[in-house]
Amino acid sequence: MSTDVAVKKVSVTIDDKKVEVTPDKTVFQAAVEAGIFVPHYCYHPDLSIAGVCRMCLVEVDNAPKLQISCNTPVRDGMVVRTSSDKARQAQKGSLELHLINHPVDCPICDKAGECKLQDFYREFGLYKSRVELEDKVHKPKAKDIGTIVLDAERCILCTRCTRFTHEVTHTDELVIVNRGNRSELKTYDDGPLRNDYTGNLADICPVGALTARDFRFQQRVWFLEKKNSVCTMCARGCNTTVSVNPKTKKLYRVEPRRNPEVNKSWICDTGRWRYHYVYGESRLRTPEKISDGRVLESTWHQAFGEMKRALEDPSGIVIGLSTQLTNEEILELVLSFKESGVKHFVRIVDEQVIEERSPWDGVLKHRDHTPNAEGFARMFSMMNTKFLDCAGLAALVGEGNLRHAWFFGLEGEDVSWASRFVEALPEGVSLTLHATSRLPIWERAQWLLPAASAFEKSGTMVNALGRLQRLQAAIPRVSLARDGHAVAFGVQRGADRDAAPEARHVDLFEKLIAAPLLGREQVWKKLDPMGVALKERS
Amino acid sequence: MPALAKEKQILLRHIDTPNLSQISVYEEVGGYQAAKKAYGMEPANIIEDVKASGLRGRGGAGFPTGMKWGFVPQNTGKPIYLLCNADESEPGCFKDRVIIEKNPHAIIEGILIAARAINSHKSYIYIRGEYAKGARILQMAIDEAYQRGFLGKNILGTGFDLDLVLHRGAGAYICGEETGLISSLEGKKGQPKLKPPFPAVSGYLGCPTVVNNVETLSTLPWILAHGGKTYATYGTEKSAGTRLFCLSGWVNKPGVYELELGTPLRVLIDELGGGLKDGATLKAVIPGGSSTPPLTPAEVAEATLDFECMAKYGSFLGAGGVIVIPEHVSLLKILETISEFYWDESCGQCTPCREGTGWLFRILKHLHEGRGTSTDIEDLKKTAGNMMGTTICALADAAAMPVLGFLKKFPDEFYAALREREGQ
Incomplete structure (x- = not known):
């Protein structure tokens, strides 16, 4: 529980560096705050203290006996030496003892290169082996x-x-x-x-x-x-x-x-x-047109052309957006289709879990397998746009005017929760699916368009805790996969010129999303890597 | 000799009375009178009296008993536990066993007094698994004490409740370390716990806990009966009272002897122990159990049995295990045996102890088998040095101290083992 009462800090000197910390801290934590590294194996910031590796031994107030910094509480005026001769000798001694029964099979060990035995040996050890x-x-x-x-x-x-x-x-x-x-x-x-x-x-x-x-x-x-x-x-x-x-x-x-x-x-x-x-077998690598049960490899050019033509009568089109899309993709797709006159938007989400009262597994996992339902809701409310749920889609189908359903951003091989949206469509409605993978549940689609995976695109999302976080592309898009931005761009032009601006998400975030969500300007690059907690949605 | 006059005056004064382990006999010789006295006293006054006695823990560390009790917070709302450490496991020590088997009611009476002092209503005796006979005798004594109203509800009509449970260990040396004992009693692997928190604040089941040794507790009835100040007249300034010494090794009359602290070591070995067997020449004495550094014959001649003198010679009284080593016994073999023991008994949590005890044993084994190398003695010193004071409990120190002690005081014997090898 946080209180407004400021906790009186204590002053600790570590290796001649003074640091002010709250009195509940240990010497190890104070050293971390002072930017001083103390070698350790058993200490972990998210686990209880074991105090068994004896690598973090330090000299406290010149006491004859060294203390393990991970379990020594700070005291005001405490003087700590982490690298005095005595402390270094103990750390080195402990390291040698760690290694005496270690097989040193680094050449065939996957940990090599990020192994703390290797790291500390280089830093603190460098002795000759005394064990046969x-x-x-x-x-x-x-x-x-x-x-x-x-x-x-x-x-x-x-x-x-x-x-x-x-x-x-x-x-x-x-x-x-x-x-x-x-x-x-x-x-x-x-x-x-x-x-x-x-x-x-x-x-x-x-x-x-x-x-x-x-x-x-x-x-x-x-x-x-x-x-x-x-x-x-x-x-x-x-x-x-x-x-x-x-x-x-x-x-x-x-x-x-x-x-x-x-x-x-x-x-x-x-x-x-x-x-x-x-990289899976089922990964869609190129647009595919399916007619009479036959799959034909096609091109984005052809797909965009057909979609552009269909947009001439926007009243017969419903756009489905997966809550796996980024905020920027959602914004871009909705704004773009609204401009073309499309009126109906559907939220494709796991509806069975979205309303659950205790959706957590007790450790981390949320039962909603999609990452951005919260961001989806915030984007639609920002744009003053209504979206339909699956029942809403069924009602729309009932009105009888629907001819095209275009669903975007379905990612992964475990999307069975989305099948009910596909099943809600009668045969007369043609389905275009923008997805990462070719799955049996997509069989009734007329078009399958390869979607960029979350590892191939950048943007922001809002998690179930109401935190705005940044997704960053790590690998190039696989084959002809496209993110939502490139799709919106292509459909607008009815042709695949592949000239969609590379950093579209940056523009959209900085110009349209940051201020309404954060209440201030925010440069994309400087968005906190740990994300920002948003105020609760009204 | 004045020291002899005070022999057997406190702990062993009734030890030869037949059937002393029966409550009726114990009461006939004045048993449970001190407990009755204590239950008419304020707890604070009991603690003061024990502080005045200068009694220090007899388990090995020698921490002042009254002070230990004083650390127990009385306002936590949690139960306070009193644990009696009867896990006597240090090689060379067998004194608690004598009390347990011959005079179990002295322990129970001591527990009654200590429980009253710290306001504990639940007490456990943790006895080493190997003491099967002792456990049987203790359990009978506990049952008798319940029947006579010294344990259970409303003890002696004072409204004070105390339950006492006997718990047998499973044979691990480390469970004699107080936090290892607590872990074991909690049903966990017998491994010492990190301090802080200290047991007085957070011990057994996270509650305030005092762990006292069998001998310490058994001394309490006498102190309460005669007054702490009287007890303090025995012994020296910093080592008050008497203690039990376990004399073993190459002597004519090994056994448990009670001596006033400050008594010359020679009195124990020569007068009570009847000197070395077969007129052998003395080579060394281990004064306090296998973990304590040895004394040379010259030191033995001068040494007195008290904390101060042992500190002067770089050793300890420990738990009173005096082991006499004659000229013809190999110190290398003795040290190898000691090292094997600590290697076997290391609980394995702290790296310096887990790996260090094994390494020491390995080098000593090689040396003893004539496979030593020229760097072995330096390696022994370095490894033992890296184990001193670097672990959660004192087992690493217990393993390292004799190695450093033997090498320091008897270097020739170890270098000779190397020379022999080189001479081959």
């Missing part, structure tokens, strides 16, 4: 525990993972059995992991003991570049980084990006691993 190889304690390697591969020999027993399954998922699959240097990380009863957040275990493991099966032997991490984005697999909008090999421009993994207000340090396995549809 045959002396090491051996433990099981490469054990299959489901989505994750467990290598007990590489494990340094920091207990981050056991704390994660105890404190975050409350599933307790991971345990440390035996004692002393025979301690071994195992799953309970040797069973598989049974939670929806297993990928985080590979992230929080500071070494290569828990690696993600999905990423195993795929890429050396030093070949990858990370781009900040947000996850679009549900209405939570977890902050992410997307790793891409800049040479091949291929996407290799999605990881959480810490945001205490949204997802702490976690994302669910869906958000992490469902990205494969981007």
Whole structure:
């Protein structure tokens, strides 16, 4: 609970740097605030304190005994040395002890390049090995525990993972059995992991003991570049980084990006691993025209031409917009079709969950698999435009004037929730679908237009917590996939000139969206990478 | 000798009385009178009396008992727990066992007094699993005490309730460490807990908790009966009273002896213990259990059994385990055995202890088997040095101290092991 009463801060001097912190902080947290790095394995900002790795030992007020900074509360006037000879010696000593039974199989370890044993060895170690190889304690390697591969020999027993399954998922699959240097990380009863957040275990493991099966032997991490984005697999909008090999421009993994207000340090396995549809078999790569059950590869030029012609009588057209589209896409498509005289807009959303009272799974996941229902509502209210739900669409069908339904922005292979909107259309209505994937539920469409996936476009979304966040393209659009902006541009002109302005989303955001949502001007580039909490929708 | 005159005066004064473990016999020799006295006193006055006695914990750390009780907050609204540590596991120590098996009611009476002092209504005795006979005797004593109204509801008509439960451990050394004991009693893996918070504030089940050793608690009836000031007249300024010493090793009469603190170590070994067996020459003495650094013969000749003197020689009284080592026994073998014990017993949570104990044992094993290398002694010192004071509990120190102590005081024997190897 926040109060307006200012908490009196205490002053701590760390490595001759003075820092003012609230009295509930630990020395470690104060060092973080002072911008001083203290080596650590077991400490994690979103887990309880274990205090077992003994890497963050520091000198406090010249006391003879070193203290672990992660569990030492700050005191006013405290003087801390994180890199005095004594502290460095202890950190180095602890690191050496971490490594004595470690297999050092870095050449075949996926963690190499982002392993804290490697990092700290370079930073604090650099001693000669004093242990002969045959002396090491051996433990099981490469054990299959489901989505994750467990290598007990590489494990340094920091207990981050056991704390994660105890404190975050409350599933307790991971345990440390035996004692002393025979301690071994195992799953309970040797069973598989049974939670929806297993990928985080590979992230929080500071070494290569828990690696993600999905990423195993795929890429050396030093070949990858990370781009900040947000996850679009549900209405939570977890902050992410997307790793891409800049040479091949291929996407290799999605990881959480810490945001205490949204997802702490976690994302669910869906958000992490469902990205494969981007390169999937079912991915639409070119516009397709379907007539008499025959699929013909076509062109955007032809598709746009037909749509432009249909727009000559806009009263027979209904536009469906998926709540997977960005705010900018929604705005652009609606404004553009309204200008052409279209009057009917449908919100394509998972209607079964959108009104649920407790849509959360207790950790992160929202039952709404679409990321931007909240942004959709805000865009329509900003534009003073009404939208129809599925029942509204059925009523519109009942009026008998409808000839064309154009649905935009359907993303992914798990969109069964959208089928009811397709089923609401009678045979006489021609359906044009702008989607990322060719799915059986789209069979009745006359046109399938390849949509850009969330990894191929930029824009903003508003999550279910009312937070405006920025999605950033990480990879180039696959084949002929187009985002909503390019589609709106093409339909207006009735031809594919592919001259849609590249950074259309920036223009729209800065000129039309920022001020009404935020109540102030906002430059796209300077939008907080952690997003901005919006005032509640009236 | 004046020291001898005070032998067996407090803890062991009735130890040879037949059937002392029966409540009727215990009461015949004056048992439970001190508890009755305590229940007529204000808790604060009990604490004051124990503070005045200068009693320090007999489990090894030697923390002043009255002060420990004083840390317990009385206003949290949570229950306060009193835990009796009967997990005596340090190699060389077997004194609590004598009290448990011979005089269990002294422990229960001590618990009654301590519980009254800290306002605890639930107490546990955590006894090491191997003490099966002791557990049987203690349980009978507890049952008797319930029957006689010394435990349960409305004790001695004072309105004070106290329940006492005996809990058997499963054989881990680390459960003798007070927070390890608490973890184990909570049903968790026996691993020490981070401090802060300290057990006095947040211990068993997150409630204020005091953990006292068997001997400490058993001393309380005498202190209450005779007054803390009288107790303080025994011993030295900083080491008040008497303690039990467990004499073992190459002596004629090993056993548990009660001595006034400050008594010369030679009195214990030569007079009570009857000297070394077969007239052997003394090589070293471990004064306080396997974790304490050894004393040389020259130090033994001068040493007195008190906290101050041991500190002077870089060692500790620990839990009173005096181990006598004769000339013909290999210190390397002894140290290897000690290291193996701590390697086996390390709980494994803190890296320096988990990995360090194994490394020390490995090097000592190599040395002892004649496979040592020239850097081994430096490696032992460095590794032990990196373990000192760097872990949650004192097990890493307990493993490192004897290594550093033996190497410092008897370097020749270790270098000789290396030379032998090189001479081959």
